[in-house]
Amino acid sequence: xxxxxxxxxxxxxxxxxxxxxxxxxMELAGRGQTAEALVEFDTLLELDPGYTGGYFMxxxxxxxxxxxxxxxxRLKAGIASAARSGNRxxxxxxxxxxxxxxx
Numbered sequence: 001x002x003x004x005x006x007x008x009x010x011x012x013x014x015x016x017x018x019x020x021x022x023x024x025x026m027e028l029a030g031r032g033q034t035a036e037a038l039v040e041f042d043t044l045l046e047l048d049p050g051y052t053g054g055y056f057m058x059x060x061x062x063x064x065x066x067x068x069x070x071x072x073x074r075l076k077a078g079i080a081s082a083a084r085s086g087n088r089x090x091x092x093x094x095x096x097x098x099x100x101x102x103x
Contacts, residue, residue, distance in 0.1 A: 003023070003027055004024065004027045004028070004031075007020045007023045007024045007027065008024060011024065015047075016047050016048070018044060018047065018048040018051050018054075021040055021043060021047070021048075022044055022051065022053065022054055022057075024040050025037045025038075025040035025041045025044060025054070025057065025058070025061075026057060028040060029057070029060075029061045029064075034061060034064070034065045037061050038058065038061060038062070041054055041057065041058035041061065042058075045058070045077075049081065050081060050084070050085060051081075052078060052081045052082045052085060052087055052090045053090065054078075055074050055075065055077055055078025055079075055081055055082075055094065056075070056078055056090065056093060056094050056097070058074050059071040059072075059074040059075045059078065059094070059097065060097070062074060063097075063101065068101050068102070071101060072098060072101050075094045075095075075097055075098040075101075076098070078090070078094045079091055079094045079095055079098070082094065
Protein backbone atom coordinates (compact mmCIF):
# COMPACT_ATOMS: atom_id res chain seq x y z
CA UNK A 1 0.00 0.00 0.00
CA UNK A 2 1.39 3.40 -0.88
CA UNK A 3 1.14 6.53 1.22
CA UNK A 4 -1.85 7.94 -0.65
CA UNK A 5 -3.83 4.72 -0.27
CA UNK A 6 -3.08 4.63 3.46
CA UNK A 7 -4.21 8.20 3.96
CA UNK A 8 -7.38 7.57 1.98
CA UNK A 9 -8.12 4.57 4.19
CA UNK A 10 -7.87 6.85 7.23
CA UNK A 11 -10.28 9.29 5.58
CA UNK A 12 -12.68 6.44 4.83
CA UNK A 13 -12.83 5.83 8.58
CA UNK A 14 -12.87 9.51 9.56
CA UNK A 15 -13.64 11.99 6.79
CA UNK A 16 -12.95 14.89 9.17
CA UNK A 17 -9.36 13.83 9.94
CA UNK A 18 -7.58 17.06 9.02
CA UNK A 19 -4.08 15.60 9.20
CA UNK A 20 -4.96 12.78 6.80
CA UNK A 21 -6.81 15.14 4.43
CA UNK A 22 -3.80 17.49 4.42
CA UNK A 23 -1.57 14.50 3.70
CA UNK A 24 -3.72 13.44 0.76
CA UNK A 25 -3.65 16.97 -0.65
CA MET A 26 0.12 17.19 -0.26
CA GLU A 27 0.68 13.78 -1.82
CA LEU A 28 -1.51 14.67 -4.80
CA ALA A 29 0.25 18.03 -5.20
CA GLY A 30 3.61 16.26 -5.10
CA ARG A 31 2.45 13.92 -7.85
CA GLY A 32 1.45 16.88 -10.02
CA GLN A 33 -2.27 16.18 -9.65
CA THR A 34 -3.06 19.83 -9.02
CA ALA A 35 -6.82 19.79 -9.56
CA GLU A 36 -7.29 16.84 -7.24
CA ALA A 37 -4.99 18.37 -4.63
CA LEU A 38 -6.94 21.62 -4.66
CA VAL A 39 -10.21 19.74 -4.13
CA GLU A 40 -8.66 18.15 -1.04
CA PHE A 41 -7.32 21.49 0.23
CA ASP A 42 -10.76 23.06 -0.29
CA THR A 43 -12.43 20.22 1.61
CA LEU A 44 -9.85 20.48 4.39
CA LEU A 45 -10.40 24.19 4.86
CA GLU A 46 -14.17 23.86 4.64
CA LEU A 47 -14.15 21.23 7.41
CA ASP A 48 -11.36 22.82 9.45
CA PRO A 49 -10.94 26.54 8.67
CA GLY A 50 -8.35 26.82 11.42
CA TYR A 51 -5.90 24.43 9.70
CA THR A 52 -3.55 27.25 8.82
CA GLY A 53 -0.98 25.17 6.96
CA GLY A 54 -3.65 24.20 4.46
CA TYR A 55 -3.96 27.77 3.25
CA PHE A 56 -0.23 28.13 2.69
CA MET A 57 0.20 24.86 0.82
CA UNK A 58 -2.95 25.44 -1.24
CA UNK A 59 -1.54 28.85 -2.18
CA UNK A 60 1.77 27.29 -3.18
CA UNK A 61 -0.08 24.74 -5.30
CA UNK A 62 -2.12 27.48 -6.96
CA UNK A 63 0.95 29.63 -7.57
CA UNK A 64 2.76 26.66 -9.09
CA UNK A 65 -0.15 26.27 -11.50
CA UNK A 66 0.12 29.93 -12.51
CA UNK A 67 -3.08 30.85 -10.68
CA UNK A 68 -1.54 33.82 -8.91
CA UNK A 69 -4.71 35.76 -8.07
CA UNK A 70 -6.26 32.68 -6.47
CA UNK A 71 -3.02 32.02 -4.59
CA UNK A 72 -3.08 35.57 -3.24
CA UNK A 73 -6.69 35.18 -2.08
CA ARG A 74 -5.81 31.92 -0.32
CA LEU A 75 -2.82 33.59 1.35
CA LYS A 76 -4.97 36.45 2.61
CA ALA A 77 -7.41 33.96 4.12
CA GLY A 78 -4.49 32.06 5.63
CA ILE A 79 -2.97 35.18 7.11
CA ALA A 80 -6.30 35.94 8.78
CA SER A 81 -6.47 32.37 10.10
CA ALA A 82 -2.92 32.57 11.44
CA ALA A 83 -3.70 35.90 13.11
CA ARG A 84 -6.79 34.43 14.81
CA SER A 85 -4.77 31.54 16.21
CA GLY A 86 -1.74 33.67 17.12
CA ASN A 87 0.55 31.74 14.76
CA ARG A 88 2.96 34.54 13.92
CA UNK A 89 5.41 32.26 12.12
CA UNK A 90 2.78 31.06 9.63
CA UNK A 91 1.46 34.60 9.31
CA UNK A 92 4.95 35.85 8.46
CA UNK A 93 5.62 33.08 5.93
CA UNK A 94 2.36 33.67 4.13
CA UNK A 95 2.84 37.43 4.12
CA UNK A 96 6.31 36.96 2.61
CA UNK A 97 4.88 34.76 -0.14
CA UNK A 98 2.08 37.24 -0.76
CA UNK A 99 4.63 40.04 -1.07
CA UNK A 100 6.60 37.98 -3.59
CA UNK A 101 3.64 37.28 -5.87
CA UNK A 102 3.71 39.51 -8.90
CA UNK A 103 0.12 40.74 -9.07
